[in-house]
Amino acid sequence: MKYPFGEKNLQALYLLWANDRFKTDFKNLCRKYNFPSDDESIDGKEMLEFLKDPKSMEFFKEVVELIYKYNLSQVFGILIAFLIDKGHLAETAKGEKVNIDLEEMTKFFLASSGIKISSESEEYFDLRINKKATSKDIQSYWSTLGKKSGRIKQSKNEERDYEVLRLRIAGKKYREIADEINNDPRFAKKKKLNYQDISVIIKRLKDKAKSISHKDS
Numbered sequence: 463m464k465y466p467f468g469e470k471n472l473q474a475l476y477l478l479w480a481n482d483r484f485k486t487d488f489k490n491l492c493r494k495y496n497f498p499s500d501d502e503s504i505d506g507k508e509m510l511e512f513l514k515d516p517k518s519m520e521f522f523k524e525v526v527e528l529i530y531k532y533n534l535s536q537v538f539g540i541l542i543a544f545l546i547d548k549g550h551l552a553e554t555a556k557g558e559k560v561n562i563d564l565e566e567m568t569k570f571f572l573a574s575s576g577i578k579i580s581s582e583s584e585e586y587f588d589l590r591i592n593k594k595a596t597s598k599d600i601q602s603y604w605s606t607l608g609k610k611s612g613r614i615k616q617s618k619n620e621e622r623d624y625e626v627l628r629l630r631i632a633g634k635k636y637r638e639i640a641d642e643i644n645n646d647p648r649f650a651k652k653k654k655l656n657y658q659d660i661s662v663i664i665k666r667l668k669d670k671a672k673s674i675s676h677k678d679s
Contacts, residue, residue, distance in 0.1 A: 472554075472562065473624045475541055479555055479631050480671040484532055488555075491528065495521040498552065509549050544570045557632030622649045626663045636660040 478484050491497070495517055498508040512518055522543075529539045544567055545551040550560045622643060629639045640655045655663075 472541070472560070472567075473620075475538070475545075475554055476557075476624060476627050476631065477667065477671045478534075478538065479557070480627055480668050481532075482668075484528075484671075485555075487528055487531075488525075491521070491524055495524075497521060509546075540571050541567075555631075557628050557630070559628070619652065622652060623663050623667060625649075626655075626660060627667045630660075630664050636664075 496512075498512055525542060526539055529542075542551060545554060545560075547570075548562070550562065553560050625646070625648075626639055626643060629642060634642070636657045637660075639660050640657060643649055643660075644654050
């Protein structure tokens with residue numbers, strides 16, 4: 463899959479939602495500013511109205527403060543901004559499947575650091591770099607461009623385990639999760655999971671969620 467940078471960090475966002483303290487703080491922040499709880503209104507009208515309201519800037523400011531509070535990488539802030547821009551943030555918080563253009567997500571990350579791909583071919587990228595972009599910004603995202611033609615190597619069961627976590631965030635019971643995973647064609651060749659397996663996977667990822675930091679992301 464092309465542009466795996468966005469995919470990797472989207473998985474990390476599900477870890478954030480599995481961090482009970484972060485999720486509670488974020489829910490309180492959304493309640494404080496009346497952030498739209500979903501995007502089911504016609505043409506995203508509810509979200510558009512929120513973004514037009516001057517108080518939305520205060521909301522985003524506190525989101526940044528929350529990211530610093532949990533010692534998160536700036537990537538999470540950019541990812542949250544991207545999901546808000548596309549109207550997907552509430553969906554991920556509820557554990558729903560989100561169809562995202564990973565190429566668009568990667569370019570959004572780059573642009574947020576003052577970097578833009580003006581053109582590209584099989585062998586070359588032509589970049590436009592904002593004068594305000596720092597060398598650190600460029601170094602942070604350079605590997606993204608270099609790896610765009612292939613997938614980031616994942617552990618043997620990583621995709622399956624994150625799907626387990628997403629289903630749990632969505633409110634599924636352990637036995638329901640086991641049934642869905644065992645019937646998912648993507649995991650047909652893997653070991654069939656039972657209730658206890660699901661419990662172990664969720665506990666391991668929730669423990670990992672508690673330790674998310676600059677080093678982990």
